Amino acid sequence: MAAxxxxxxxxxxxxxxxxxxxxxxxxxxxxxxxxxxAALKAVAIPxxxxxxxxxxxxxxxxxxxxxxxxxxxxIGIDDxxxxxxxxxxxxxxxxxxxxxxxxxxxxxTTENTSDASxxxxxxxxxxxxLKSDQIIVYQVPIPEPLRWIEPREEETxxxxxxxxxxxxxxxxxxxxxxxxxxxxxxxxxxxxxxxxVMSPSPIPKFDNPxxxxxxxxxxxxxxxxxxxxxxxxxxxxxxxxxxDHPFExxxxxxxxxxxxxxxxxxxxxxxxxxxxxxxxxxxxNFCADRRAKGHKGPGLPRKFEIKDIE
Amino acid sequence: xxxxxxxxxxxxxxxxxxxxxxxxxxxLPVFQNISFQVKAGECLVLTGASGTGKSTLLxxxxxxxxxxxxxxxxxxxxxxVDLASASPHEVLDIRKKxxxxxxxxxxxxxxxxTIDLVCEPLIVQGKLIKPAKAQAKKLLNKLSIPKSxxxxxxxxxxxxxxxxxxxxxxxxxxYPILLLDEPTASLDEKNRDAVIELINEARNRGTAxxxxxxxxxxxxxxxxxxxxxxxxxxxx
Amino acid sequence: MTNVLLSSKNLSHHYGSQVGCIDVSFDxxxxxxxxxxxxxxxxxxxxxxxxxxxxxxxxxxxxxxTRVDGLxxxxxxxxxxxxxxxxxxxxxxxxxxxxxxxMNVSAGANVGERxxxxxxxxxxxxxxxxxxxxxxVEIGLERMDHYPETFSGGMLQRLQIARxxxxxxxxxxxxxxxxxxxxxxxxxxxxxxxxxxxQLGIACVIVSHDLGVMRLLSNRLIVMHKGRVVEKGLxxxxxxxxxxxxxxxxxxxxxxx
Numbered sequence: 001m002a003a004x005x006x007x008x009x010x011x012x013x014x015x016x017x018x019x020x021x022x023x024x025x026x027x028x029x030x031x032x033x034x035x036x037x038a039a040l041k042a043v044a045i046p047x048x049x050x051x052x053x054x055x056x057x058x059x060x061x062x063x064x065x066x067x068x069x070x071x072x073x074x075i076g077i078d079d080x081x082x083x084x085x086x087x088x089x090x091x092x093x094x095x096x097x098x099x100x101x102x103x104x105x106x107x108x109t110t111e112n113t114s115d116a117s118x119x120x121x122x123x124x125x126x127x128x129x130l131k132s133d134q135i136i137v138y139q140v141p142i143p144e145p146l147r148w149i150e151p152r153e154e155e156t157x158x159x160x161x162x163x164x165x166x167x168x169x170x171x172x173x174x175x176x177x178x179x180x181x182x183x184x185x186x187x188x189x190x191x192x193x194x195x196x197v198m199s200p201s202p203i204p205k206f207d208n209p210x211x212x213x214x215x216x217x218x219x220x221x222x223x224x225x226x227x228x229x230x231x232x233x234x235x236x237x238x239x240x241x242x243x244d245h246p247f248e249x250x251x252x253x254x255x256x257x258x259x260x261x262x263x264x265x266x267x268x269x270x271x272x273x274x275x276x277x278x279x280x281x282x283x284x285n286f287c288a289d290r291r292a293k294g295h296k297g298p299g300l301p302r303k304f305e306i307k308d309i310e
Numbered sequence: 311x312x313x314x315x316x317x318x319x320x321x322x323x324x325x326x327x328x329x330x331x332x333x334x335x336x337x338l339p340v341f342q343n344i345s346f347q348v349k350a351g352e353c354l355v356l357t358g359a360s361g362t363g364k365s366t367l368l369x370x371x372x373x374x375x376x377x378x379x380x381x382x383x384x385x386x387x388x389x390x391v392d393l394a395s396a397s398p399h400e401v402l403d404i405r406k407k408x409x410x411x412x413x414x415x416x417x418x419x420x421x422x423x424t425i426d427l428v429c430e431p432l433i434v435q436g437k438l439i440k441p442a443k444a445q446a447k448k449l450l451n452k453l454s455i456p457k458s459x460x461x462x463x464x465x466x467x468x469x470x471x472x473x474x475x476x477x478x479x480x481x482x483x484x485y486p487i488l489l490l491d492e493p494t495a496s497l498d499e500k501n502r503d504a505v506i507e508l509i510n511e512a513r514n515r516g517t518a519x520x521x522x523x524x525x526x527x528x529x530x531x532x533x534x535x536x537x538x539x540x541x542x543x544x545x546x
Numbered sequence: 547m548t549n550v551l552l553s554s555k556n557l558s559h560h561y562g563s564q565v566g567c568i569d570v571s572f573d574x575x576x577x578x579x580x581x582x583x584x585x586x587x588x589x590x591x592x593x594x595x596x597x598x599x600x601x602x603x604x605x606x607x608x609x610x611x612t613r614v615d616g617l618x619x620x621x622x623x624x625x626x627x628x629x630x631x632x633x634x635x636x637x638x639x640x641x642x643x644x645x646x647x648x649m650n651v652s653a654g655a656n657v658g659e660r661x662x663x664x665x666x667x668x669x670x671x672x673x674x675x676x677x678x679x680x681x682x683v684e685i686g687l688e689r690m691d692h693y694p695e696t697f698s699g700g701m702l703q704r705l706q707i708a709r710x711x712x713x714x715x716x717x718x719x720x721x722x723x724x725x726x727x728x729x730x731x732x733x734x735x736x737x738x739x740x741x742x743x744x745q746l747g748i749a750c751v752i753v754s755h756d757l758g759v760m761r762l763l764s765n766r767l768i769v770m771h772k773g774r775v776v777e778k779g780l781x782x783x784x785x786x787x788x789x790x791x792x793x794x795x796x797x798x799x800x801x802x803x
Contacts, residue, residue, distance in 0.1 A: 149650075158625075158629075162629060166661075167659060167663065170655050170658070172669075173654070173658055173662070173669065173672065176669055177655065177690075177691050178691060243668045245669050331790075331794050331795075332791060332794050332795050332798065369786070369787075373780065374782050375786065398779055398780045419733065419737050419762045421730075421733045421734060433744075
């Protein structure tokens, strides 16, 4: 009984909320099935890039079509979606993708990380630790970490299959030889489950440790390159490094100018044409949360109330 | 006192003919039925007018030329090995340890210094660079190669200097058997005598030597017996 | 006599009706340099590809003395095994150094790559080893972090050799390693190859049409003509007393200097 009434509730909600003449979440069911099969295979082989039939989307490749297709294929009417771009919920790309799913799937959307069941992201992993009932979907521009050194697809596939990853360290070697340390700061390659070397998408290396043993399922979609890959919950993810140059994440001498956080990824913001600048959390939701809880950064003018800024 | 007169080299019924395929398969017989033995401490001098095949015979003994028939038995590490039928690897091993050859001309990689060229055979044998170089210097001194030339490649040296480098390169090692092709050809008296001394030193150590020396004085100074290639040819 | 390192038996390769090489058999022993000569089109390069695991021959076998299991047919090894062999026990020096180098990474990284490929994960160690090898091939250390793009032809070839020898392979295949270089540069490279090969006891198969190079580098020689081996033997014997009509022609065609 409950199931049937739930069904009814859903279909009525669909009718009233979604666009006429479009499938639920834009993609047709066959496509969504195909993508889910690819995603299942990806989960079964952590870090392995599964080819899939990427579709034309109503926005250009490079604007997150891979992530959108994955999200469209796994989203249900009961899901709550959060979309971030560079850590922020309020940038153009994030706002538009959120609206897209609100219109085509009628789902709830949120800016609050903890309330979301699906988080689609570009360039960041939220600061708040993700839980096992959440899925994070990454938008990936170039899925092949070996591409820069080996242009032949046939060869990179063999290298993956045989775990021949010596060349991956060549890039790190070059960094250290030229600059004295590894300067790769985003899209820093990782090895998943002791086998596949994987591009984590252009997230800062600050976020790499969050991928390791993450309770949430991590799905990666590359629309233009037509690849889907995944890291299942609680899977080992190791950033490549040398014994004598271990992996390190960025750190800042400043704290967030707004919320005084010293544990989050900070963006440098130029505030005037004299070169004044301040550092603020890149995760807008995290920062707002802290301010709501009363944290006050050094950049906040004393006389203003927090609500004046928002 | 007599040295141990063990045979070191036994040549039996050796014959050599060149077949020139590109000149209408022309056959050039050089020698046949050549047989002789050389014992340790002996120096056999090959004689005969030029063009009779003395050098060819020497080269055949070094396995540089193939022979049509006959055997070239060499005492190599106390075993007899027939060079005429030995595998290339055996030949290389014999050349490395037992059989030395001083050719008429110096043939080496360009741009390597003289001192390095001379000590190379010792390095190949696994000797350390320092003692090898010391030995090379001693020998070059003895052969009156001026110190100023040691670090230069021998390409620009005079004929006599090149020849002495060639001799030093071979004599730096104590081969049980030595083949010498006109080692004193273009040397002045002083250097000729130095080479004679080196050859005799080797012979007194028990080296078996086969050589071609056009100079009667050298022949008489080092030779212990003669073998006339021309006569052997006629007899055949 | 030590064990055979690589053994080729009745090797033939056909490109359709076109002949690559026919019925080639030979053995290579540790530490020796084997030269393969012949005019272009004689099957030298096909043979080199066949025996270096790059091209499976139409018939015949190529066996290599693997460290664990002894003589094994390289084409019956699994692909991972064969690729491991190529990374560890073998080296390939290409005629065109650009084919064997990564032009978009520094000289040091080019040398270090093979070390990283077999599991080296200590930057200092890799750096030191690369330093040693650049010195061995007479490339100034001030060039270590430069890109090969900025190197001369001779330097590129020396860098390629360092890149191959850094893991101390047991067998190195060289395809015309000195052609395309100035004569003066050639001499230095010849000396270098000879020195390294004899110091390290590396076996080498060198393909070249330059008989002068062969006389100075190789211990034994194989002469190929129309896909077949027409003569083989000690290098100086084959060059000084060639037996086959083709070899006689080849030797007598050398221009005097």
